[in-house]
Amino acid sequence: MEYSDNDRQEDQHLVERVLRGDTDAFKSIIDRTQGLVTQIVFKMITNEEDRRDVAQDIYLKVFHKLGSFQYQSKLSTWVWQIAFNTSANYLKKKKLILFDQTIAGSESNGDLAGGINHEDEFASSIEKDLINKDLSKILSLEIDRLSPLYKTLITLFHIEETSYSEIAQIVGLPEGTVKSYLFRARKILKDQLSVAYKNGAL
Amino acid sequence: MRRSHLSELEVQQFALRESDGNESIMNHIKQCEQCELRVQTYTTLFSAIAGQGKPGFDVSELVMSQISQPQTTNVFQEMLFYFICSLCIFILGLSFYLVENPLFNLFSNLDSFSIFCFGIVVCVLFSLLLSEKYKDFQQKIKQLKIN
Numbered sequence: 001m002e003y004s005d006n007d008r009q010e011d012q013h014l015v016e017r018v019l020r021g022d023t024d025a026f027k028s029i030i031d032r033t034q035g036l037v038t039q040i041v042f043k044m045i046t047n048e049e050d051r052r053d054v055a056q057d058i059y060l061k062v063f064h065k066l067g068s069f070q071y072q073s074k075l076s077t078w079v080w081q082i083a084f085n086t087s088a089n090y091l092k093k094k095k096l097i098l099f100d101q102t103i104a105g106s107e108s109n110g111d112l113a114g115g116i117n118h119e120d121e122f123a124s125s126i127e128k129d130l131i132n133k134d135l136s137k138i139l140s141l142e143i144d145r146l147s148p149l150y151k152t153l154i155t156l157f158h159i160e161e162t163s164y165s166e167i168a169q170i171v172g173l174p175e176g177t178v179k180s181y182l183f184r185a186r187k188i189l190k191d192q193l194s195v196a197y198k199n200g201a202l
Numbered sequence: 203m204r205r206s207h208l209s210e211l212e213v214q215q216f217a218l219r220e221s222d223g224n225e226s227i228m229n230h231i232k233q234c235e236q237c238e239l240r241v242q243t244y245t246t247l248f249s250a251i252a253g254q255g256k257p258g259f260d261v262s263e264l265v266m267s268q269i270s271q272p273q274t275t276n277v278f279q280e281m282l283f284y285f286i287c288s289l290c291i292f293i294l295g296l297s298f299y300l301v302e303n304p305l306f307n308l309f310s311n312l313d314s315f316s317i318f319c320f321g322i323v324v325c326v327l328f329s330l331l332l333s334e335k336y337k338d339f340q341q342k343i344k345q346l347k348i349n
Contacts, residue, residue: 023266030262038259052261059265139250158251186214190247 003074011075018066030059033079036160040080040170043151044087044098046144054090058083073169080170084152091148099149099181135193142192150185157182204230208237217244 017025037058045051062079069078091098143151149171156162156170164182168175204226208216215221216231231238298305309317 023269026269027262027266030265034260034262035256038257038261042257042259051259052264055259055261056264056268059261060268063265063269135250136253139247140254143251143254154251158248159254159256183211183214186244186247187210189251190243193247 003071007074008071011069011071014075015066015069018063026063029062029075029079033076033083036076036080036156036162037083039155039160040083040152041087043155044084044148045090050090054087058086061086077166077169081172084170084172087148097147099147138196139189139193142189142196145192146185146188150181150188153178153182154185154189207234208240213237213240214244217241217248 014025014029018029037055041051041055041058045054058079061082065082069075073081088098143154146154152171153167156167157164162170164175164178168178171178173181208227208230212221212227216227221227231241312320
């Protein structure tokens with residue numbers, strides 16, 4: 001992902017201001033990055049109180065480590081990396097699973113042109129009502145059922161419109177792996193919604 | 203035109219417009235209702251995901267209150283601080299110079315027990331102050347501790 005000279009200069013200026021003790025500059029970093037940090041924390045952590053603590057912890061780490069920022073990526077990407085790593089560490093501490101390898105493996109087998117059972121009916125049904133409230137509600141529940149890593153990837157790509165390369169930097173995985181995980185996550189979601197339609201939830 | 207149905211990956215890529223205008227895929231979708239529906243399913247799914255609400259969560263106030271605000275370099279404040287320190291040292295030195303004899307007599311006239319008591323009180327107060335400072339330091343370190 002491109003890190004233009006303008007972006008670098010802007011980041012340098014902001015970091016220097018924070019290091020000189022300008023707390024307003026740090027607030028501006030929070031304002032710029034908070035949206036995506038919140039999304040990462042919300043998708044990775046389910047406990048309401050812990051979310052707040054982890055979000056605070058993320059920014060305290062950013063503040064503490066800002067002096068060692070190397071300008072190898074955008075400042076915002078670096079903050080989101082810290083957000084992802086802190087949330088992943090939280091899951092590790094609580095002995096929760098970030099990513100279920102067995103589910104991912106079994107889902108990848110359905111790559112070929114199968115799975116058109118209830119899909120046709122499901123597609124024509126949702127086509128009639130694109131802004132179906134039930135669909136939105138059930139989709140939200142189905143997203144929550146995904147593993148934390150899949151939830152985060154889906155959110156970053158489809159809601160926050162983050163590029164593959166930036167997602168790869170944030171989660172610390174190769175771009176190809178990110179694409180592959182996203183493919184599986186989308187397929188799981190589509191299959192789960194098809195099942196929900198079959199069961200009459202939609 | 204290809205005869206076989208599109209793979210799941212091709213369907214997703216087409217719905218995401220990542221197929222790079224592959225003509226054989228486009229022609230197949232035009233001719234195949236099943237694959238067209240599969241693309242529509244994904245397109246609908248993606249717009250539904252994009253329409254999901256964003257969490258309303260503001261931590262800026264909490265974070266800002268926890269960050270120990272480093273003093274901004276105010277030249278006037280620094281000068282004032284050094285001036286007050288110098289003034290204190292000067293007043294202390296002057297007082298000591300003026301009351302040197304009475305002060306010396308005050309301590310030399312005391313018996314050893316009184317000096318011992320005075321020393322104990324000073325030591326206890328100093329230890330209490332030190333432990334309080336240490337607790338405060340530990341608390342601040344805990345706040346900034348990196349996991």
